[in-house]
Amino acid sequence: MDCEEIISRHETLCQDTDFNYVRQWKAKRQAKVVGFMPVYIPKELVVAAGMLPVGIMGAGDREIIRGDAYFQSYICRIPRSTLELGVKGKLDFLDVFLFPAICDVIRNLSGMWKILFPKVFVKYLDLPQNFGPVGRKFYIGELEGLAADFERLSGKKLTDQSLRSAIELYNENRRVLRDLYNLRAKFPHLVSTYDVYLLLRASNLLEVSEHTQCVSAYIRSAVKRQKPERDHVRVVISGAFCEQPPLALIKALEGSGCYIVDDDWVLGCRYLLSDISLTKQQNPMEALADAYLTDTVSNACRFETSRKGEFLIGQVKDRSAEGVIFAAPSFCDPALLERPMLQDALSAQGVAYTGFKYAENTGQIQVIKEETGTFADSIKLWGSR
Amino acid sequence: MKLENVQKEDSQLIQKKMIADHFNRLSHAKELGKKVVYTFVPGNLNELIWALDMLPVHPEINALQSGMRQLSGGYIIEAEKAGHSEDVCTYVKCDVGMLKQGNIGPTGEKLPAPDLLLLSYTGCFTFMKWFEILQKEYNCPVVMLQVPYQGDGEITAGMRQYVVDQLRDIVIPALEKVAGRKLDSERLHTFLTSSARSEEDLVAVWDSARHHPSPIDAYFGGVYYIGPIFTAFRGLAECEQYYRSLRKEVEYRIQNHQGPTTPEGLFNNQKFRLVVEGPPNWTSFRDLWKMFYGEGAVVVASTYTKVGGLYEYGFRHDPDRPFESMADYCLGCYTNRNIPTRIEMLEKYMSDFEADGFIINSIKSCNSFSAGQLLMLRELEKRTGKPGAFIESDLVDPRYFSAANIKNRLDSYFQMVEARRS
Ligand code: SF4
Numbered sequence: 001m002d003c004e005e006i007i008s009r010h011e012t013l014c015q016d017t018d019f020n021y022v023r024q025w026k027a028k029r030q031a032k033v034v035g036f037m038p039v040y041i042p043k044e045l046v047v048a049a050g051m052l053p054v055g056i057m058g059a060g061d062r063e064i065i066r067g068d069a070y071f072q073s074y075i076c077r078i079p080r081s082t083l084e085l086g087v088k089g090k091l092d093f094l095d096v097f098l099f100p101a102i103c104d105v106i107r108n109l110s111g112m113w114k115i116l117f118p119k120v121f122v123k124y125l126d127l128p129q130n131f132g133p134v135g136r137k138f139y140i141g142e143l144e145g146l147a148a149d150f151e152r153l154s155g156k157k158l159t160d161q162s163l164r165s166a167i168e169l170y171n172e173n174r175r176v177l178r179d180l181y182n183l184r185a186k187f188p189h190l191v192s193t194y195d196v197y198l199l200l201r202a203s204n205l206l207e208v209s210e211h212t213q214c215v216s217a218y219i220r221s222a223v224k225r226q227k228p229e230r231d232h233v234r235v236v237i238s239g240a241f242c243e244q245p246p247l248a249l250i251k252a253l254e255g256s257g258c259y260i261v262d263d264d265w266v267l268g269c270r271y272l273l274s275d276i277s278l279t280k281q282q283n284p285m286e287a288l289a290d291a292y293l294t295d296t297v298s299n300a301c302r303f304e305t306s307r308k309g310e311f312l313i314g315q316v317k318d319r320s321a322e323g324v325i326f327a328a329p330s331f332c333d334p335a336l337l338e339r340p341m342l343q344d345a346l347s348a349q350g351v352a353y354t355g356f357k358y359a360e361n362t363g364q365i366q367v368i369k370e371e372t373g374t375f376a377d378s379i380k381l382w383g384s385r
Numbered sequence: 386m387k388l389e390n391v392q393k394e395d396s397q398l399i400q401k402k403m404i405a406d407h408f409n410r411l412s413h414a415k416e417l418g419k420k421v422v423y424t425f426v427p428g429n430l431n432e433l434i435w436a437l438d439m440l441p442v443h444p445e446i447n448a449l450q451s452g453m454r455q456l457s458g459g460y461i462i463e464a465e466k467a468g469h470s471e472d473v474c475t476y477v478k479c480d481v482g483m484l485k486q487g488n489i490g491p492t493g494e495k496l497p498a499p500d501l502l503l504l505s506y507t508g509c510f511t512f513m514k515w516f517e518i519l520q521k522e523y524n525c526p527v528v529m530l531q532v533p534y535q536g537d538g539e540i541t542a543g544m545r546q547y548v549v550d551q552l553r554d555i556v557i558p559a560l561e562k563v564a565g566r567k568l569d570s571e572r573l574h575t576f577l578t579s580s581a582r583s584e585e586d587l588v589a590v591w592d593s594a595r596h597h598p599s600p601i602d603a604y605f606g607g608v609y610y611i612g613p614i615f616t617a618f619r620g621l622a623e624c625e626q627y628y629r630s631l632r633k634e635v636e637y638r639i640q641n642h643q644g645p646t647t648p649e650g651l652f653n654n655q656k657f658r659l660v661v662e663g664p665p666n667w668t669s670f671r672d673l674w675k676m677f678y679g680e681g682a683v684v685v686a687s688t689y690t691k692v693g694g695l696y697e698y699g700f701r702h703d704p705d706r707p708f709e710s711m712a713d714y715c716l717g718c719y720t721n722r723n724i725p726t727r728i729e730m731l732e733k734y735m736s737d738f739e740a741d742g743f744i745i746n747s748i749k750s751c752n753s754f755s756a757g758q759l760l761m762l763r764e765l766e767k768r769t770g771k772p773g774a775f776i777e778s779d780l781v782d783p784r785y786f787s788a789a790n791i792k793n794r795l796d797s798y799f800q801m802v803e804a805r806r807s
Pocket residue numbers: 076077078079102103104105106242243329331332333334335
């Protein structure tokens with residue numbers, strides 16, 4: 001398959017709010033499906049128990065009718081569109097739904113889900129904010145509890161070996177995603193962000209090995225593409241790790257004269273930075289925990305003080321970016337509380353930035369495009385400072 | 386009448402003096418050689434802080450005081466000008482704005498900068514970001530106590546152990562380092578013993594609302610009752626004295642079939658008994674209160690008054706299990722409980738206190754409280770068969786308090802309750 005074919009399939013996948021892929025998988029495998037909200041869950045555990053992890057990221061720009069009745073106007077859109085999917089029966093394939101600790105909205109949504117969908121096994125996944133030995137002990141305990149739940153639900157023993165295999169599958173997946181990001185940073189005219197984004201979204205649905213194959217096939221095809229390089233400004237996107245912008249907005253950003261060379265959307269699949277090391281002596285559960293504690297992206301949902309902004313500045317430098325675009329969902333506490341601190345860090349390094357807010361169904365695409373276009377022009381004219 | 390006034394003034398005077406003394410101490414902290422710890426209300430570690438002879442400051446309290454003194458609007462605009470989003474919690478922005486304008490506390494004296502930020506991360510995500518922001522402003526050490534959320538509506542052994550481990554291995558060493566002394570477990574024991582006594586009295590006060598007329602207003606009056614125990618004073622002798630006096634005053638009112646005192650005097654003619662969910666608005670606090678008592682509505686139970694600790698199910702600080710009980714205290718705060726538990730609590734309030742209905746004050750700033758409240762409304766109406774009203778405001782942002790809308794909403798609600806009753 002060439003890039004165009006792959007992307008065309010992924011467009012369908014991404015926009016399919018009936019989740020046909022998952023339904024077919026479930027019918028074929030006769031196995032359970034574990035949904036999860038952003039940002040990160042240890043998908044390795046799900047796969048090791050013979051289940052399919054499915055990332056749920058709202059309903060895009062679909063009209064919402066019933067979900068609005070559950071949330072006030074000043075709460076972001078992803079919980080209401082997710083609930084809309086739920087009450088319309090579009091998520092009825094979920095046997096388990098995990099709500100990782102990311103913010104109070106997703107946290108409270110876990111309890112709402114318990115009430116509204118009593119047949120689903122709902123679990124709030126508390127992730128440690130203390131990253132030393134005390135947090136490690138707690139997190140390993142949480143993972144063991146989750147593994148026991150998964151064994152019970154799937155009726156399948158979660159062995160060291162099955163967990164090792166799952167970790168290896170995800171290591172490989174992370175490797176191809178890193179390759180994809182490196183390739184885009186090197187040849188952004190060959191690998192559009194629109195394509196990258198759709199490939200990431202597919203990681204929410206596809207079996208991990210199938211996803212790895214798709215990304216590899218895309219990379220093989222992309223390097224053969226012949227496309228002109230344009231005089232675009234290289235930027236990093238920051239703040240879009242949970243509720244996702246509409247596809248049209250991603251296209252518009254690229255069309256406004258920006259090459260996006262790094263970003264944080266669909267962050268869960270790239271949350272861990274490198275391979276989880278797995279020597280023979282190592283306990284795979286501990287290895288999984290250690291990776292979360294010590295080797296992840298920096299993110300607004302993690303407690304960080306002294307190194308605030310370092311990761312973002314590292315992205316700017318490593319990707320030779322000329323500026324940062326802060327893109328956060330309206331009413332998103334983590335992203336919006338984080339933003340002034342990151343802006344200060346960028347200012348101190350003389351990195352240019354701009355920012356906007358969006359919603360899944362934002363209608364302001366043209367306005368945003370003009371703003372980011374102006375930002376790109378100003379960098380072209382005056383440089384990053 | 387005379388006796389009632391004297392007794393009422395007792396607790397109020399004690400509270401007033403406690404606050405004045407504390408802010409006075411704070412303004413002289415550096416001369417007194419006292420270290421200052423900024424920390425949050427829910428799940429606070431007041432006994433530990435005092436046992437190490439340090440002084441606590443609660444930024445939320447400064448924010449709410451700024452709201453009551455009509456200063457918050459300006460502070461919020463100052464923070465927004467400095468780049469803070471209009472969408473985020475106004476407590477944070479009020480605090481940042483106050484800091485940028487000289488950090489003058491509620492008594493008009495300057496607050497000292499923190500020597501340590503003690504991030505008791507209980508029940509609210511924003512706390513974490515708030516102290517990241519302050520850490521950058523003050524460039525001082527910060528230590529976190531992460532309190533796991535009761536996602537399944539219970540405290541597991543692993544959750545408790547995690548909090549205890551953090552206290553022992555991380556939090557206490559960090560406090561000791563800044564304090565320059567070791568924790569005196571005798572002192573801690575004394576403070577925890579005292580805390581439990583105050584807690585006992587406070588529970589009796591909440592429970593008094595079963596009487597008709599209710600001798601307390603468990604929301605508008607309640608926010609004063611929680612002042613000492615949720616902030617800088619739990620564990621101290623004067624705090625105990627406050628709750629003893631308060632309890633006596635309430636008992637006096639019960640014996641004399643009296644209601645609570647409002648800004649306009651005794652409130653005996655109680656037509657509606659209500660339960661309230663959600664924090665109050667501080668910028669128009671008295672106006673909002675009047676919309677209730679003016680129509681004969683008394684609040685017999687509220688959830689906001691449990692945000693800094695929940696005692697009615699039997700929890701008490703326990704000097705013989707100091708760390709475990711501190712852990713349970715933090716884990717048990719209202720917003721650390723999941724939505725099903727919160728609904729059950731409200732449902733129980735409705736029946737225990739024979740309420741006619743309930744009001745949800747949905748606060749724009751506070752996702753921790755607000756996300757899920759519309760479902761709570763439906764579920765409660767369904768389970769209790771009693772009507773609920775949903776009003777929206779903010780804590781300290783005056784731009785989000787629409788007096789006319791809220792009054793209309795409440796008035797028609799009271800009419801509905803009346804009609805349903807007849
Ligand atoms: S968009 Fe932000 S506030 Fe909304 S659920 Fe996601 S992280 Fe939470």
